[in-house]
Amino acid sequence: MLSGIPLFPEQASNFAPEVDNLYFFVTAVTAFVALLVVVLVIIFAVKYRDRTGEKVGAPIHGSVSLELAWTIIPFLVTMVIFAWATVVFFHMVRAPDQALEIYSTGKQWMWRFQHIDGQSEINELHVPVGRPVKVTFTSEDVLHSLYFPAFRVKADAIPGRYSSLWFTATKTGEYHLFCAEYCGTDHSGMIGKVVVMEPNDYQAWLSGGGGLSMAARGEQLFQQLGCVSCHLTDGSGRGPSLAGKYGAQEILANGVAVAIDDTYVRESILTPQMKLVAGYQPLMPTFQGLVNEEGLMSLIEYIKSLPSAGQPAAATQPSAATQPAPPPNPAPAGGGSQ
8 A cells, every 4th residue: 555755755757866866966065055055154163253332353465366266166066967967857857759648637626537449447557667757647627737746757737738747667566646736626636646557467467357449439539520621631632641650741831830749639629720720721620629638648649640651550459449420510520720
């Protein structure tokens, strides 16, 4: 069972030693400067005290060498902290290319985690030990903050925007998971746990889900919303082809080049007129209110799985998603934004 949080949580990720070493260095420098100031104040107060009340202080014209010392030394110390923190920061924001991807949604007052292969869980996150894990997440309502104390990683979940963090768990076990941003009356109850497992145990747990993969659910939703009627793979539809587009650059009607990533796909579904692709008309309707955050993430995974023209399609789980389903709304979904 999870116990209370100690003053310094256990180091259980690749980032924990880096963050702790930087933290202790900054704490040591701060403590040294504070102690030095206190000690010098006491020494000067005793040494130069005037018990008669009649002495007049001698004029002091300053010391160039002393002023240079107390300027240069703190500057060098702060530059060391800045450089060190920069290295740690860039390490934390650059996830490896082959990281295990997991999606998450925060809402009052729970965290929902969605694994690519189909498993979903609430207020629990299962991950394998020794493998980089990237969590991409957002919020459905207010500002939240996804925090793993033992892994020393935290990032805000902002409505309408994707955030991400990554880590490599180094020890098996169960660790705390929190929302670290006050989000309402039950904020203190928005807690959970991370279960770090051996790779074989994790694969066994993952295979026990029995549900559709995110790409398969995205394909099903792509069919149901009628997107397939406009976004044809050969590019002859009323909207641009999405095959092999994820991760590439797209030229917009205003001549600006944008990267096709999670945020771009999300914007194109919810606000398709905002970034219109060059050569296409603004025909695509908005799906704001028709697709929730889990659906958006599934559509993103489906678009990621689409191969470039001429390449074989990636294998997907057999499901109803492979068969066209009648759209619930007859409005055309193919537009010129995505």
